[in-house]
Amino acid sequence: MNKNKNSLAIFENFKIRRVFDEKKEVWYFSIIDIITALIDQPNFKRAQSYWSTLKSRLKKEGNEFVTKCDKLKLLSADGKFYKTDVADTETIFRLIQSVPSPKAEPIKLWLAKVGHERIQEISDPEKALNRSRDYWQKMGRSKQWIQQRMMGQEIRNKLTDYWKSADIKEQDEYAILTNIIHQEWSDFTVKEHKKLKNLKIQNLRDHMTDAELVFTALAELSTRQIAEKMEAKGLMENKIPAQKGGQVAKNARLELEQKTGKKVVSSQNFLIKNKNKEIK
Numbered sequence: 118m119n120k121n122k123n124s125l126a127i128f129e130n131f132k133i134r135r136v137f138d139e140k141k142e143v144w145y146f147s148i149i150d151i152i153t154a155l156i157d158q159p160n161f162k163r164a165q166s167y168w169s170t171l172k173s174r175l176k177k178e179g180n181e182f183v184t185k186c187d188k189l190k191l192l193s194a195d196g197k198f199y200k201t202d203v204a205d206t207e208t209i210f211r212l213i214q215s216v217p218s219p220k221a222e223p224i225k226l227w228l229a230k231v232g233h234e235r236i237q238e239i240s241d242p243e244k245a246l247n248r249s250r251d252y253w254q255k256m257g258r259s260k261q262w263i264q265q266r267m268m269g270q271e272i273r274n275k276l277t278d279y280w281k282s283a284d285i286k287e288q289d290e291y292a293i294l295t296n297i298i299h300q301e302w303s304d305f306t307v308k309e310h311k312k313l314k315n316l317k318i319q320n321l322r323d324h325m326t327d328a329e330l331v332f333t334a335l336a337e338l339s340t341r342q343i344a345e346k347m348e349a350k351g352l353m354e355n356k357i358p359a360q361k362g363g364q365v366a367k368n369a370r371l372e373l374e375q376k377t378g379k380k381v382v383s384s385q386n387f388l389i390k391n392k393n394k395e396i397k
Contacts, residue, residue, distance in 0.1 A: 301363020
């Protein structure tokens, strides 16, 4: 599949992992996340047990839609990617019919809505930007923070566009290079930085301070420009510009810290401030 990055969608208080196939223009949703919402069971192991039992029963009954479920790598709570049962919207609709739940109809309406929004965003990317801006505003982010977050995302997109053209594999290799850049400029791995901020499955960048966003953007901008000059291809060659780009931002960070006496990398997050809006 020609997929974009893993992303999250919110149904009530439940986070639904999903992947979009840009070629087919189809969403693939995590089945276990849908089950979790359907049976209103936040305990992952119990929801997983429910799905395993249901899947086994449906197979014995010869239900064809089970065979239409795929396995794709999705981001887990521990920050790693694992193969997870996923299905497209049509298959999820059929699954919902097999689960007695008062949330069945609301989830169907929600699935139709998020699918339609993505198609709109493909034809008009500005809609995606506006949706993100509205989301961050509701989370209480300042205008300055939102501007820096969006600027950083544009820089990130240009870097991943280069990686894609340089034969870098999405997900695993993107994550390796991203971690190199991040550790070089911040002296923290992505996992360590998330732990410092007490984050689990949340997007680290959505919880960065203004300064962290700026230095992340500087590191990724530098990485892309160095990689372009080197004409780096493949994972091994691109590790060099990742290190050098991160080092550019690190030098700037150290100079700023020396002059201000204040550390750039922070434990600050938006979870406590927005505890009624953003679920841990």
